[in-house]
Amino acid sequence: MDHHDYDVIIVGAGPVGGRAATLLSQEGLKVLMLEEHKEIGRPFQCAGLVTPSAMDAVGGHDTVLQEVDGALIHGPSGTLVPVGTEGQLRTYVVCRKRFDQFVVQQGMEAGASLWLDSVPVSAQTDQEGVEVVVRKSGEERNLRCKLLIGADGAHSWTRRTFKMGRPKELMIGFQTEVVGYEGRDRWLEMYSGSSIAPGFFAWVIPSGFGTHRIGLWSTADRLDGRSIESCYQDLMDHPLWKDRFAGTSEIARYCGPVPSGMVKKTVKNRVMLLGDAAGMAKPTTGGGLGPGFHQIQCVLSPLVEAIRANQLDEAKLKAITKQPWNAMKKEQDRARTLRNLLVSDCSDAVLDKHFINFAHPDTLTLINAIGDIEKPVPLGMALLKQVPAFRPLALKAGVRLLLS
Numbered sequence: 001m002d003h004h005d006y007d008v009i010i011v012g013a014g015p016v017g018g019r020a021a022t023l024l025s026q027e028g029l030k031v032l033m034l035e036e037h038k039e040i041g042r043p044f045q046c047a048g049l050v051t052p053s054a055m056d057a058v059g060g061h062d063t064v065l066q067e068v069d070g071a072l073i074h075g076p077s078g079t080l081v082p083v084g085t086e087g088q089l090r091t092y093v094v095c096r097k098r099f100d101q102f103v104v105q106q107g108m109e110a111g112a113s114l115w116l117d118s119v120p121v122s123a124q125t126d127q128e129g130v131e132v133v134v135r136k137s138g139e140e141r142n143l144r145c146k147l148l149i150g151a152d153g154a155h156s157w158t159r160r161t162f163k164m165g166r167p168k169e170l171m172i173g174f175q176t177e178v179v180g181y182e183g184r185d186r187w188l189e190m191y192s193g194s195s196i197a198p199g200f201f202a203w204v205i206p207s208g209f210g211t212h213r214i215g216l217w218s219t220a221d222r223l224d225g226r227s228i229e230s231c232y233q234d235l236m237d238h239p240l241w242k243d244r245f246a247g248t249s250e251i252a253r254y255c256g257p258v259p260s261g262m263v264k265k266t267v268k269n270r271v272m273l274l275g276d277a278a279g280m281a282k283p284t285t286g287g288g289l290g291p292g293f294h295q296i297q298c299v300l301s302p303l304v305e306a307i308r309a310n311q312l313d314e315a316k317l318k319a320i321t322k323q324p325w326n327a328m329k330k331e332q333d334r335a336r337t338l339r340n341l342l343v344s345d346c347s348d349a350v351l352d353k354h355f356i357n358f359a360h361p362d363t364l365t366l367i368n369a370i371g372d373i374e375k376p377v378p379l380g381m382a383l384l385k386q387v388p389a390f391r392p393l394a395l396k397a398g399v400r401l402l403l404s
């Protein structure tokens with residue numbers, strides 16, 4: 001019998017790598033996580049929003065800094081659309097460092113090993129396994145496993161090494177942590193407009209202990225040569241909003257990529273991509289934690305069986321992942337199409353008109369009834385079908401959805 005040091009080696013001990021390690025180890029598989037940093041959860045590039053369903057999956061409630069009931073969303077000219085209900089939890093804000101550490105520790109408690117300060121140097125697949133050379137604290141080790149999982153983030157080494165394509169979109173996120181912002185308790189705020197977040201939005205999220213996270217995201221083509229920091233400065237200086245930011249003091253700043261749009265090849269012979277490495281972040285919010293967790297959960301049982309049988313060639317992995325991951329990809333593509341139609345491809349003047357329609361009491365009732373951060377497509381479709389002002393867009397949407 002062929003010798004394997006591990007059933008699975010996971011490159012990247014972020015939240016998705018940690019979650020995969022937990023689920024696979026709980027099934028009795030021998031798992032090793034490789035993490036390039038000397039500690040888990042740093043550097044952190046995240047607003048820290050974790051939906052209740054993602055939180056329930058891992059149970060990391062001790063890492064919550066703040067609960068949020070809703071969002072106050074501002075149109076480019078100031079039309080306010082409040083989404084949510086006082087006292088009804090919509091999402092959590094976590095300390096990402098503690099959250100990542102919690103998830104990775106769960107993996108270790110389930111039996112997985114963790115090597116810090118460790119990166120793969122090369123990986124070669126064959127009929128029976130994967131030969132991985134790992135540099136651990138400067139020293140090279142040769143390991144053999146049955147399956148290599150790349151959960152190594154937006155710039156995934158695994159994805160590049162095995163030439164598995166690129167995410168459809170790469171958004172750029174920028175964020176500061178501040179003190180001194182006076183916001184509404186348990187509500188986050190979102191700001192839109194081409195000067196501050198072309199095609200997307202900026203956010204102010206309460207992060208507990210009197211701090212707030214102020215950030216924004218966009219794509220390089222929409223920024224059109226501008227830096228993301230200049231957009232942030234435009235938010236700070238915006239005539240409508242500058243008074244809100246006047247009393248804030250910055251205590252930290254971060255910048256990072258948000259890959260959204262599943263890569264062409266999520267699996268190859270004995271190799272699989274998860275999370276940001278696979279381009280799983282949501283096109284509507286940039287949230288990558290929930291989709292990354294779901295991506296491994298929804299293939300777990302057949303995958304575990306295939307690992308036990310050591311049947312992990314490309315055809316087998318495709319057969320396991322095809323239906324559930326294609327469904328995720330389809331949902332992602334539809335959400336992007338609706339986002340572009342209703343927000344990202346709109347001029348500020350058109351967006352202002354949409355905000356006036358969003359703010360109508362009947363539309364707000366619809367948004368609050370159907371709106372779900374996890375599943376934005378049903379809301380987009382309902383808006384197009386049920387709000388008279390959006391009906392002219394329905395035909396356009398239909399054509400785009402057919403082509404997406």
Ligand SMILES: Cc1cc2nc3c(=O)[nH]c(=O)nc-3n(C[C@H](O)[C@H](O)[C@H](O)COP(=O)(O)OP(=O)(O)OC[C@H]3O[C@@H](n4cnc5c(N)ncnc54)[C@H](O)[C@@H]3O)c2cc1C
Nearest residue numbers: 012014016036046047048049153173256275276287288289
């Ligand atoms: C500004 C911003 C705000 C965001 N806000 C949210 C939010 O509010 N909610 C949300 O759900 N998502 C948010 N996201 C997205 C979220 O951060 C990611 O989707 C999530 O971290 C993906 O998890 P992951 O485990 O796939 O990748 P990562 O978190 O990137 O983890 C990858 C891990 O792999 C390690 N690694 C990388 N390369 C190697 C290598 N070669 N060898 C060994 N280890 C390696 C890294 O050090 C890291 O620990 C935000 C992103 C940005 C940029």
